[in-house]
């Protein structure tokens with residue numbers, strides 16, 4: 001199968017799922033990497049080290065910022081000429097947008113957020129979660145090329161082979177962007193839940209320690225937020241011992257305990273770490289939609305009937321204020337920290 005993989009990146013830093021896509025592509029045969037941007041020769045070199053056999057490089061000042069119009073037109077023109085059988089993208093915001101626009105240009109369908117892929121000759125059947133991950137569907141596409149976006153961390157990332165090279169062919173930029181980027185500013189948090197190997201998340205249940213006395217003069221809401229901040233300090237401590245990212249339920253975000261960037265779930269981030277520790281989270285279906293693909297789920301909740309326990313490999317029924325600091329101390333000891 002002639003496979004092309006779009007290497008998604010921000011300012012030359014590849015999204016790890018791009019290399020996962022190259023790794024998957026290699027299981028099907030030779031891989032052509034598509035590297036678009038400005039000053040991205042180093043990325044083309046990395047693509048070869050991660051396994052790409054050749055690279056189509058569109059390196060131009062007009063591609064310095066991701067603009068869907070120019071990126072999609074460049075990609076579609078290259079694909080129309082090169083006729084790949086399969087185009088793979090990571091399921092990032094940029095990847096989804098580009099895949100959809102390229103699929104329209106190429107008059108084909110698009111299969112998004114795929115977690116498994118089977119190829120028999122030139123036929124591909126993919127598996128993807130639907131209904132907030134409650135059901136997995138198997139789907140295929142009747143038109144060619146297949147355009148598929150892959151869920152991050154669903155496929156193995158290959159080890160790079162230093163010094164491995166491949167042919168790099170420069171291609172022409174097509175299309176014109178209708179909008180331009182005026183600049184970038186750091187967001188409210190630098191959290192990268194999507195790539196995290198370990199995530200410790202807090203829910204509404206970490207806000208109710210009766211032993212804590214808020215500073216005088218706070219109204220009821222401010223006192224609740226102050227208590228929740230102590231709860232997230234406890235969650236942060238466990239996360240920092242484990243080198244983990246911090247996640248949260250929507251209830252915690254909506255109550256103002258922690259910024260939205262940390263929200264896991266249907267209307268937050270979809271994550272699939274090796275280890276997900278849910279502290280004081282009930283495990284509503286909308287939260288599960290974001291974390292049910294985690295490899296090992298650990299739940300701490302005082303309610304033995306909480307739905308999160310149905311999903312958890314390890315469950316601890318009890319008060320987060322006793323269990324989470326005990327876990328932190330135990331991991332500190334075990335990890336020599």
Ligand SMILES: Cc1cc2nc3c(=O)[nH]c(=O)nc-3n(C[C@H](O)[C@H](O)[C@H](O)COP(=O)(O)OP(=O)(O)OC[C@H]3O[C@@H](n4cnc5c(N)ncnc54)[C@H](O)[C@@H]3O)c2cc1C
Pocket residue numbers: 202203204205206208248249250251252263264265266267268269279280281282283284285286287290300301302303306318319320321
């Ligand atoms: C359209 C839609 C989209 C949504 N999207 C999302 C989403 O993206 N992500 C998301 O998370 N939710 C989402 N929700 C909300 C979701 O339905 C739940 O309301 C939310 O997940 C509940 O958060 P929670 O588990 O923190 O709070 P709760 O449901 O209130 O659960 C708190 C848990 O903490 C436990 N607890 C309390 N005190 C302690 C203690 N001291 N020690 C141990 N355990 C304790 C309780 O037993 C309870 O199980 C969405 C809802 C809708 C309708």
